Amino acid sequence: MSAASDLAGALAWARKHIVPSEARLLLRHVHRCQAAQLAAWPEEALPAVEWETFRRLVERREAGEPLAYLTGLREFYGRDFLVTPAVLIPRPETELLIDLALSRFSEEPRLKALDLGTGSGVLAITLALELDCAEITALDQSNEALEVAKSNAARLGANLAFLRSDWYAALGGERYQLIVANPPYIAEGDPHLAMGDLRFEPRAALAAGENGLASLAHIISGAGRHLEDGGWLLMEHGYDQSAAVRGLLADAAFTDIASWPDLAGIDRVSGGRWAGMPREEGAG
Ligand code: GLN
Numbered sequence: 461m462s463a464a465s466d467l468a469g470a471l472a473w474a475r476k477h478i479v480p481s482e483a484r485l486l487l488r489h490v491h492r493c494q495a496a497q498l499a500a501w502p503e504e505a506l507p508a509v510e511w512e513t514f515r516r517l518v519e520r521r522e523a524g525e526p527l528a529y530l531t532g533l534r535e536f537y538g539r540d541f542l543v544t545p546a547v548l549i550p551r552p553e554t555e556l557l558i559d560l561a562l563s564r565f566s567e568e569p570r571l572k573a574l575d576l577g578t579g580s581g582v583l584a585i586t587l588a589l590e591l592d593c594a595e596i597t598a599l600d601q602s603n604e605a606l607e608v609a610k611s612n613a614a615r616l617g618a619n620l621a622f623l624r625s626d627w628y629a630a631l632g633g634e635r636y637q638l639i640v641a642n643p644p645y646i647a648e649g650d651p652h653l654a655m656g657d658l659r660f661e662p663r664a665a666l667a668a669g670e671n672g673l674a675s676l677a678h679i680i681s682g683a684g685r686h687l688e689d690g691g692w693l694l695m696e697h698g699y700d701q702s703a704a705v706r707g708l709l710a711d712a713a714f715t716d717i718a719s720w721p722d723l724a725g726i727d728r729v730s731g732g733r734w735a736g737m738p739r740e741e742g743a744g
Pocket of ligand 1: 645665667696
């Protein structure tokens, strides 16, 4: 098809290639309009440049590229975040981490919190926006990811600190009341990595060692050096990892260890409280 003269024609063409809801979303993105406008004025003209842009996006979607990378946006906790292929696409189940953090710290006047592997910044920025006066540090080992997170903070008006760091490596002796993380947790050999959106997402944000637990284990073993006594560590993990993660937390002498289910009823976040230095370690 060489050109679509109106919105309805463009949608009719696109529906032969991708599902209708995604066609509408891409057309709204290109034509910068609301869903109601598409429905009410299907005969509205589609300028030739927009048609070209739309056609290319539909072809890329048909080839498997994630919708969020095509539109450059994904909603999380009621706000739109910029996303690029340098960052994991935010998932709805990750909102559970925010709910758990807010239920523990919404009365805390100046929460000091750390987001490990912030990616697009959804966790750190949402906490900063939901909790007035919180002091949030967002770190990532990827400069490209930090650039995306900084853009999101600026767009959404969130005030937080950013740090380039391989997990705790650049943190010095800082301690926090809360550490959150949505680390990579898929096993390197998992066939899902070659399917769907995951094919296009940064491997470093998805896969962690032979059983997917490498980053979670690293985060848990180092958390005691960066949590205040009584501070919480809350981590997202894979659908079958909650018992293993609780085991790692117990080995590291955490208390109040628990797992919480996501909207699908699957244990998706586990965490615990840091009770203080374990017996065998000295200060520091
Ligand atoms: N939840 C993502 C998925 O399984 C993975 C995200 C992650 O590894 N943190 O698709």
